[in-house]
Amino acid sequence: MVFSLGDLAVKFGCDVVGNPETEISSVATLSSAKEGSLTFYSNALYKEKLKKTNASVVVLKGSDIDLCPVDALLCEDPYQIYTKIVALLYPLPCYDGKVSEHALIKNGANVAESSYIGEFTSIGRDVTIGENVFIGPGCIIEGNVNVAANSRIIANVTIINSVDIGERVIIHPGAVIGADGFGNVKTENGWLKINQIGGVKIGNDVEIGSNTTIDRGSLEDTVIHNGVRLDNLIQIGHNVSIGEHTAIAASAAIAGSSKIGKRCMIAGQVGIVGHINICDDVRINGAAVITKDIKKPGVYSGSFPFEEDKVWKKLVAKFRRSNK
């Protein structure tokens, strides 16, 4: 696809500096950009790269225009406008409504004609698939599951047991949604399984990463609210609730029944123990372990900076002696 600088300016309400006829057909970094590429600048760290860029167009703030050796698109939030231009030039793929002849749609399943169902995918009898849904190959969707309009379930995803999925949701390969939570009662003869009878509710505009697991509720539902972003390999335990527009990075683990507020940002490898409440607008830095409620918005941390091993060993020895 090709757009002129003028087209982009009109589309996104930006000002043009330079020739509105300049054509853009790709995006690139400041350093790798060539003729026909658009890039963006928003961080003074890259000032020298901006000065030398071979891009045809740079998206930047008006206050940075003097640094820019080429045509420019001026706006308040260059990264956001750049992201919208990426989506314009490289849209997510489109699919016609179609059921692969290698898919299995069980009797009783309700699949909108506009939806695509890939090969080796199975749609169970109590499943409803809304309009313009894409379900790629190798997926298992069964057991009272609804997938609302315009969602994309990429490949090899498993969704089972009373799961409602909203509109425009994206679920990446290997994710498992609605499997039993980890519920066990100790008895004199070992563990007794607590049958898990809740479901999972996933709002609109949620994205779920590869191999992430979201357990069904033990009794009430596990809930992922609108606009949540989950990266890869995240564990979401039973009855957890994640508030609107919260983002969680890879390999974090949220234990059962914890409630996380809106607009939180939780870094990679963070652990949150069970039955915790975290208020809105909390940011948690990488690998911190959250063992009690957080009631005040702000930034929280709990992991140590690494050291050379010999320095670390001395620090640890000192720490352990501090108890004496």
Place this chain on the structure above:
Amino acid sequence: MVFSLGDLAVKFGCDVVGNPETEISSVATLSSAKEGSLTFYSNALYKEKLKKTNASVVVLKGSDIDLCPVDALLCEDPYQIYTKIVALLYPLPCYDGKVSEHALIKNGANVAESSYIGEFTSIGRDVTIGENVFIGPGCIIEGNVNVAANSRIIANVTIINSVDIGERVIIHPGAVIGADGFGNVKTENGWLKINQIGGVKIGNDVEIGSNTTIDRGSLEDTVIHNGVRLDNLIQIGHNVSIGEHTAIAASAAIAGSSKIGKRCMIAGQVGIVGHINICDDVRINGAAVITKDIKKPGVYSGSFPFEEDKVWKKLVAKFRRSNK
């Protein structure tokens, strides 16, 4: 399903307070319970909720009966009895013996007639599937694998290479059992793969969570003993042994050749390095890193409580200066 209070009392050997004809058709929390619901009470934290519950029946200890505004079932361990009632009202689904016409059973595979094999599931030629086994859709089972009676392999599970699975085992979606362990020898030309020739033995009554990985042994077997509970996204390295009735929470990682005793409880994100021995009845708190043997039953910890970031930064600075 509907049971009377009297039925439940007889079935589980409890005493009734109130009308034995009271009918129960669902379970719920103290707060969400309505007419026809049963709930339980065992933690004084919820005393006020008990007093206001709209449940038809509460399972509790005799000593708490004065707090209970409705009919009751009296017993020593309310949570255990409640869990058994959940299993009665919401049993795991039953399946007739059947092989989906979209499954592939290879020549030489031995599948009991009473077992169910789902669509897009492949059973290899050296595989034996016992009586009343449920193997859901999308599973790959191959390479000298035995699955004993009454086990349930939910969906999209991969089991390969000399794996024995006991009776009444449950394996959740995305789990991988019997893949090669991480065995490499350093050479002048980089890493040399150590071909992994052991298998995996899984006892009876084991439950394995979604996307958990259990590697085959390098030489001898990886062993998961009877009654073990593994949550989601857990790594079990080659030659590990997990003792009877041990439970491990999500995102823990057990490196190769470590041996864990019986009845241990290992919290989420715990890491256990290789070649470690942990005795019976050990409890390890969340995110601790276990770098040497544990020879005494007890509770062990190793992760720091988080702080507000600015407080944490000061603490860390002080810690790093402690070495001077």
Place this chain on the structure above:
Amino acid sequence: MVFSLGDLAVKFGCDVVGNPETEISSVATLSSAKEGSLTFYSNALYKEKLKKTNASVVVLKGSDIDLCPVDALLCEDPYQIYTKIVALLYPLPCYDGKVSEHALIKNGANVAESSYIGEFTSIGRDVTIGENVFIGPGCIIEGNVNVAANSRIIANVTIINSVDIGERVIIHPGAVIGADGFGNVKTENGWLKINQIGGVKIGNDVEIGSNTTIDRGSLEDTVIHNGVRLDNLIQIGHNVSIGEHTAIAASAAIAGSSKIGKRCMIAGQVGIVGHINICDDVRINGAAVITKDIKKPGVYSGSFPFEEDKVWKKLVAKFRRSNK
């Protein structure tokens, strides 16, 4: 398979002590070895086990020969020679070129005749599969993917979106390669997805563990260089680069755009934040969190040794008071 001691000595350039006609048909540990077994000795910790071994042959250094009660194969690096003998006695399985009648090869896909494609595996129209490749059952390979000669993709693997895979690569079940990275821009209306348009390049002789996820680049490629070893459940974010012969153990997480040098050894559960550079020959101990560049080869650490819980609580209390 059976080899004589003399055969092995010739094949690997070792000296024989004992009878060159001695036959070897299996490998075992020092303790479990029986007649016909070969084992190795390289660690003085096991001296007593060596003295009592029932193996037919032990691979060891010439300087240890006096401890050995049976025939021996002498060499400089016993573990390496042993590993090569394991590969000789227990080779990876061979497959004839064949496409399962239950596989789906889409029009336009290019699959070498010598390659094997398993049941319920789908090969997309822009995919090229080189000579002698094994792609097991349940795999989804689509979207401009190339797999070069002699690679093995075991089962239930998902590879999508502009992924190049080198020769002799092994990918274990559940791995996901080429899914979208975690790219989001904050806006007044929540998160805006950054369409991910880079790919993944995987060199030769790479091994990738079960349920590991390697995201496609956001703009440029994610790159795994020749000879890299990745264990299970590892997260590799978008635009990461892992240098030649680096090995990473299970459950580690490398955030977006970090660059890791050659021959590094990164232990389990290590976290590396985004946009970090780590030089060659760095070793990072378990569960350390790497928050800034490492510019000097060496060993680095950052996790605390665990303690009995009551001791740990006192240490932590003291630490928290240190700020006062």
